[in-house]
Amino acid sequence: MATPVVTKTAWKLQEIVAHASNVSSLVLGKASGRLLATGGDDCRVNLWSINKPNCIMSLTGHTSPVESVRLNTPEELIVAGSQSGSIRVWDLEAAKILRTLMGHKANICSLDFHPYGEFVASGSQDTNIKLWDIRRKGCVFRYRGHSQAVRCLRFSPDGKWLASAADDHTVKLWDLTAGKMMSEFPGHTGPVNVVEFHPNEYLLASGSSDRTIRFWDLEKFQVVSCIEGEPGPVRSVLFNPDGCCLYSGCQDSLRVYGWEPERCFDVVLVNWGKVADLAICNDQLIGVAFSQSNVSSYVVDLTRVTRTGTVAQDPVQDSQPLAQQSPHPSVPLRRIYERPSTTCSKPQRVKRNSESERRSPSSEDDRDERESRAEIQNAEDYTEIFQPKNSISRTPPRRSEPFPAPPEDDTTTAKEAVKPSTAMDVQFPAPNPEALPQPLVTTSTPAPKGDPAIIPATRNEPIGLKASDFLPAVKVPQQAELVDEDAMSQIRKGHDTMCVVLTSRHKNLDTVRAVWTTGDVKTSVDSAVAISDLSVVVDLLNILNQKASLWKLDLCTTVLPQIEKLLQSKYESYVQTGCTSLKLILQRFLPLITDILAAPPSVGVDITREERLHKCRLCYKQLKSISGLVKSKSGLSGRHGSAFRELHLLMASLD
Structure with a gap:
């Protein structure tokens, strides 16, 4: 009789070289869990489809490292903020720059799209929070209150509030319509790195470098509970879509928490290091982490994870008795968000709490937008994910099958799904007079069996320079493709110079x-x-x-x-x-x-x-x-x- 195959609860999916220099930020599309955006010190924003080796699109225009990126809910727009304080918005379906927003005086640390209206919120190291109207290319409000860098911004599910977390150890809640702060939540003893709204109830979670997660009641504006004893600074949290639990991406593990009372349902070991973002699709949790120029993706099978009911034995935190749990866990304990059926109206202007930065488009802005481009690097994957706007429906990979898990006794990981090419790929950073010296990425060869696979950049990826970057701009009716020897010769010239x-x-x-x-x-x-x-x-x-x-x-x-x-x-x-x-x-x-x-x-x-x-x-x-x-x-x-x-x-x- 055949022995049944036992699959893993968590496994590594793949590892890619995402940029020519260090990766500085990344984000997953929350709707599909399959779209990944990365920002790098090479001033580019690159788009990837999870578990595929080739870059879909490369977005250029920023002149300093990209510090923060965010996708909107339908995954049609992306916003990126740079070290210099500039913000750019791209339309992914039309493959073009949409807006350039200038106004912050320091690094952009956090971004978020409004769930319904065409607005973007930005938080900066200059301590300011700004709400931008994408349509009119202007700042609608400026929110002042934090005394240090604003690390995370999140709009509420109904689009009426904005939560902010900052290095000043506080979480603040802002009323968008009134343009003022509703409440401040003190209690953390370290910088607050992340905030997340419960998908249904008036509940907010915040994670801090003090190794705690706090839950806040948004009706009574008070703390509900506090999870202590995290193995490291809390940088990534995510509520389950039905709101039954909260996932915390810890150092090399995923922890599943409840909050009334505070308790740990499960601990799953995942060797992802410092995970940067989480998303859920097809009952699988996708986690992504980055180190230098590499980005790694991991999968946790949530059907094998305890999300409610019995409490997991957590070696770090003593759980509280289950008798304290709500007798009807499916019944919400607090008010539920009322989501609008149409696009929300534009916030009213309040002079004492707002700052108008509206202005007519200047020649400088026009130049920025002309120099900002969206280059499609892989037409096949792009067509699969982004259909033209006049299409009847999009066909993104959000409905695709779950990622298959490798057998428990298989020494190899999911890296075998996409094997690196046996041909030599030479990679090197693009010359940028503003950049600090970066270690050069040398020739990559296929990883030995059993080691994590590094998927090398293929020729249609935006890694480094293309041979055409070194060739004179000659108008030729039909420019023939360079043979491999000529292309390599041109590339080596630029490589030696750099x-x-x-x-x-x-x-x-x-x-x-x-x-x-x-x-x-x-x-x-x-x-x-x-x-x-x-x-x-x-x-x-x-x-x-x-x-x-x-x-x-x-x-x-x-x-x-x-x-x-x-x-x-x-x-x-x-x-x-x-x-x-x-x-x-x-x-x-x-x-x-x-x-x-x-x-x-x-x-x-x-x-x-x-x-x-x-x-x-x-x-x-x-x-x-x-x-x-x-x-x-x-x-x-x-x-x-x-x-x-x-x-x-x-x-x-x-x-």
Whole structure:
């Protein structure tokens, strides 16, 4: 008699090289659980279909690393926020850029789509939360209240509220219609990384770096219960679609919790490390994690997981008696969301709590949108997932069969479903003058049997550069495809050039770092300036800008000429760093400079005062030189125009 095959509860699905440089963010489509979006330090957003090796689409336009990505519920739109504070929205069905939204002054840490209206919420390291109208390309509201970076945003299922979690250890609930905060939930003792609304009831869950999950009643605005003893910081939680339990993606495990009373139903070991996002489809939980340029996906069979009823023996947390459970667990204990049947109306404007940033489209915005593209990399998968808008129905992979589990006694994993090509694939990062040195991805070969499979980038993926990037733009009626030898020859040329650039930059940074370790900041800056590489100067200024106490007057005399170069740069991050440094100098030293220059001459010889007077005169001369540049750029529109106008006001005393 044949022995029945025992399948696993959890298994690794695949591992892919998602970007040419480090992956910085990723998100799963919650409707299908099969669509994955990744953002990288290469400033790209890439779209993938889970368990398929090839990139579907690559979205370009950002000029700094992509810090946050989010798909809307129908998985037709994607929004991505960058390190510089810019936000871009793409239409995936039409394969084009939809909007560029400018207004934040620092990294975009969190994004979310409104469930019904055409709105996007963004949270930033500048502590602000903004609600954007996608149709009119404008900011509808700005919510102020957090004192540190806003790490997670979620709209309520009925679209009336917005929950925010921040590094200031608080969770806040905002009323979208009134444009003000409804309630603040204190209690966490560490940064709050994630919040999730219950799919049906007025209940909110929050996870924190203090290793706790708290549940909040949204009728009484008080804590319901608290799960303690998580094995690490809580970064990813998800309610079951029917609301019976909460899943927590812990370090190398999935935990299933109830909250009235707080208890652990089950613990499933999954070797996913730090899981970044979770989704559920076909009674399977999909988890994704990233490390450097690789992204791994995992599957947990929820039919083999205890989600209610008996309590699992959790070695970390003692469960409470089941007698405390509700006698009718299927009956909601609190109010249920009323979802609108049509698109929600636009929020009313409240002057005291809102900030209008509406403006007519500028030439700068138009340029951003022209330079932002959605490149289809795999037409077959794209057609399967995104049908044209005039189609009767879409055919995304959301209704596909569950992922099959490998047999329990099979030494190989689900990696065998997609075997890497035996041909050599050379991968390398695209040249970006703003990027820091990244380790190069070298030749990849098929993984030995039994090891996790690294699926190499095939030629139609947006990994690295294409041969056409190195060829002159010649209009040919029908351009013939390059043979493999010619393509490899062209690629190697660019690869060698990039290696030289990165090696040189790494050497320069090592030189500056060696001086920095001696504790002499002035000499470190002098060495960076002497190298004549603005990217090294930018890296050093970004460190100095975070600690104002390191700045001295003699440091300003060295840095101001470099700031003038940065303000004229074509790179967004260079201009941003230059503005930040100049603002710091003006706030800390301009009053001192003007006072010393206006003071009457001293009697006798005072060498220290003479040296200080000489430095002030030199700084004043340099600031006067920069003031003309700042004045000319203060008329620009967008975020940089606002920064230059602020600098122009600060420099008014120079006249």
